[in-house]
Amino acid sequence: MELQKRSEVPEELKWDLSLIYPTLEDWQADFDASVKLSEDIEKQFKGKLTDAQTIVDCLAHLEALYKKADLVGNYSSLAVSVDYYDTGNQERASRASSAMAQISSRLAFIDSEILMAPDEVIQEAIRLAKGSKNYLKDLLRKKPHQLSPETEKVLAAFGQSFETPYEIYEMTKLADMKFPSFTVKGKKYPLGYSLFEDDYEYERDTDVRRAAFRAFTRKLRQYENTTAAAYNAQVTTEKVEATVRGFENVFDYLLFDQKVTREMYDRQIDVITEKLAPHMRRYAKLIQKKYGLSEMTFADLKLPLDPDFDPRVTPEEAHKLVRDGLSILGEDYVSMIDEAFRDRWIDFAKNQGKETGGFCASPYGKGSFILLSWNDRMSDVFTIAHELGHAGHFRHANNAQSLFDTDVSGYFVEAPSTMNEVLFTDYLKTTDQDPRFRRWVLSSLISNTYYHNFVTHLREAWYQREVYKIIDEGGSVNAEKLSEIFRKNLELFWGDAVKIIDGAELTWMRQPHYYMGLYSYTYSAGLTVATAAAKRIEREGQPAVDDWKKVLDAGSTLDPTGLAALAGVDIRTDGPLNETIDYIGDIIDEICRLTKEIDGIDA
Numbered sequence: 238m239e240l241q242k243r244s245e246v247p248e249e250l251k252w253d254l255s256l257i258y259p260t261l262e263d264w265q266a267d268f269d270a271s272v273k274l275s276e277d278i279e280k281q282f283k284g285k286l287t288d289a290q291t292i293v294d295c296l297a298h299l300e301a302l303y304k305k306a307d308l309v310g311n312y313s314s315l316a317v318s319v320d321y322y323d324t325g326n327q328e329r330a331s332r333a334s335s336a337m338a339q340i341s342s343r344l345a346f347i348d349s350e351i352l353m354a355p356d357e358v359i360q361e362a363i364r365l366a367k368g369s370k371n372y373l374k375d376l377l378r379k380k381p382h383q384l385s386p387e388t389e390k391v392l393a394a395f396g397q398s399f400e401t402p403y404e405i406y407e408m409t410k411l412a413d414m415k416f417p418s419f420t421v422k423g424k425k426y427p428l429g430y431s432l433f434e435d436d437y438e439y440e441r442d443t444d445v446r447r448a449a450f451r452a453f454t455r456k457l458r459q460y461e462n463t464t465a466a467a468y469n470a471q472v473t474t475e476k477v478e479a480t481v482r483g484f485e486n487v488f489d490y491l492l493f494d495q496k497v498t499r500e501m502y503d504r505q506i507d508v509i510t511e512k513l514a515p516h517m518r519r520y521a522k523l524i525q526k527k528y529g530l531s532e533m534t535f536a537d538l539k540l541p542l543d544p545d546f547d548p549r550v551t552p553e554e555a556h557k558l559v560r561d562g563l564s565i566l567g568e569d570y571v572s573m574i575d576e577a578f579r580d581r582w583i584d585f586a587k588n589q590g591k592e593t594g595g596f597c598a599s600p601y602g603k604g605s606f607i608l609l610s611w612n613d614r615m616s617d618v619f620t621i622a623h624e625l626g627h628a629g630h631f632r633h634a635n636n637a638q639s640l641f642d643t644d645v646s647g648y649f650v651e652a653p654s655t656m657n658e659v660l661f662t663d664y665l666k667t668t669d670q671d672p673r674f675r676r677w678v679l680s681s682l683i684s685n686t687y688y689h690n691f692v693t694h695l696r697e698a699w700y701q702r703e704v705y706k707i708i709d710e711g712g713s714v715n716a717e718k719l720s721e722i723f724r725k726n727l728e729l730f731w732g733d734a735v736k737i738i739d740g741a742e743l744t745w746m747r748q749p750h751y752y753m754g755l756y757s758y759t760y761s762a763g764l765t766v767a768t769a770a771a772k773r774i775e776r777e778g779q780p781a782v783d784d785w786k787k788v789l790d791a792g793s794t795l796d797p798t799g800l801a802a803l804a805g806v807d808i809r810t811d812g813p814l815n816e817t818i819d820y821i822g823d824i825i826d827e828i829c830r831l832t833k834e835i836d837g838i839d840a
């Protein structure tokens with residue numbers, strides 16, 4: 238079926254960007270004002286950031302500029318994300334991004350001049366500052382790793398070149414790989430990257446599903462050497478920068494901005510690998526029995542437990558469901574949810590030229606904007622609950638903090654969104670006592686929320702750590718080595734419950750995350766905090782909710798450990814992680830019990 242054009246979509250299914258700017262003229266006015274402000278800052282402050290008061294004044298001006306620039310940039314990029322074919326949108330977005338690049342290079346002197354100032358001056362500025370306190374503290378923290386201004390300039394000039402490995406990866410994957418169709422029992426099936434990942438991995442016909450896997454990985458393999466060379470260049474460059482900047486090892490360098498210790502990082506990977514594995518193997522065995530497979534392979538892991546059970550919902554029903562499901566978070570939270578639906582924060586549409594997947598953007602001082610493709614499925618309601626978690630987080634943080642204090646560590650940023658998924662699941666279980674519905678709710682939580690964050694991304698994290706260990710010792714990696722590591726990774730986790738068939742080892746080629754530092758493991762970290770905090774809300778009610786609101790208010794004024802502590806969760810120990818894994822185990826136990834009751838299958 239042909240997708241409709243953006244202009245054919247009814248207004249009520251589109252988000253309302255006029256909440257940011259009522260007219261394009263208003264957007265243009267702020268665009269011009271941002272450029273002007275940056276020129277004024279340069280005139281007024283360049284070469285003069287030598288005393289505390291001037292530094293603080295300069296950063297106040299910078300914050301005012303960022304507030305405008307944030308809206309200008311968000312407005313134009315959000316418009317493109319829903320209608321890629323609109324040339325006006327494209328033109329504004331590219332104008333905005335080149336203006337932003339110019340502004341940031343014009344104002345690069347601010348950080349470098351502050352870093353040249355003696356520590357006492359920066360300390361004094363921290364005492365005087367209001368909104369920029371933490372910004373200055375972060376600069377001071379970076380100071381030992383700062384190089385001479387000339388060297389920094391040279392490195393900045395190479396900035397674009399450092400992006401090359403990722404560009405090669407994307408080009409190989411999105412432009413060069415052309416997937417041929419494959420044939421099963423005389424019938425031809427078309428194949429593509431997202432067709433494989435969005436459809437065939439969930440296909441119920443085992444012959445088709447496994448044939449798709451073989452065809453998909455056969456194509457991947459033709460590009461393994463190019464992809465491995467690009468990846469080796471990426472990780473080697475990171476190691477060089479780590480060394481040049483005086484970090485003891487590449488892990489410390491990559492974890493620096495996240496404000497996370499090596500111990501916290503290692504714990505996520507080690508504990509989940511060891512303790513989650515038995516539960517997930519049991520879940521894999523259950524799927525195997527449900528589908529009557531003689532052996533369970535890596536190509537069968539995404540199969541839904543009950544594909545015929547798929548409750549349908551409308552956007553109006555979704556509103557009521559998330560409203561009730563998240564009401565435990567309080568009246569102000571519910572009124573934000575009402576506002577989101579009433580004022581059209583959500584783009585439900587499916588149209589040509591719209592981005593796939595889902596995200597939430599929260600321009601400072603405005604509402605949030607949630608992109609998704611609505612398919613009338615209950616899983617879409619989970620997406621809304623998740624994205625509203627980001628909206629609620631940044632509504633609180635943006636109201637309570639300066640713009641400088643809303644840049645939350647990647648370790649924590651998925652906690653408020655996944656918290657909503659856990660709370661929403663708890664609520665859904667109470668709405669219907671039908672065992673099949675209950676099993677569907679629980680298996681959705683496992684196959685979406687926990688599988689994605691604790692299995693898929695965590696296996697990526699385990700693999701990344703092995704690669705960086707090699708790089709840290711001065712070694713390098715190639716396709717053969719990467720495949721060997723990934724195969725070992727999968728075998729370690731799945732044991733004899735799942736056969737790691739040929740092609741599974743090429744999973745290292747499938748994720749752009751590997752070009753984003755130590756990012757993969759943070760999904761499980763956010764979800765660990767969210768699960769432990771949600772369990773506390775279930776146990777203690779209001780006091781735990783109040784603490785969670787304080788966490789949302791805190792923005793990035795605290796590091797991940799401090800944020801979690803505010804929610805009553807101590808991530809310096811393995812307690813929250815074990816609690817989360819036990820919770821997953823309990824859910825899988827219940828799914829097994831329900832499956833015996835419904836289908837008579839013993840797992």
Ligand SMILES: [Zn+2]
Pocket residue numbers: 623627651654
């Ligand atoms: Zn999210």
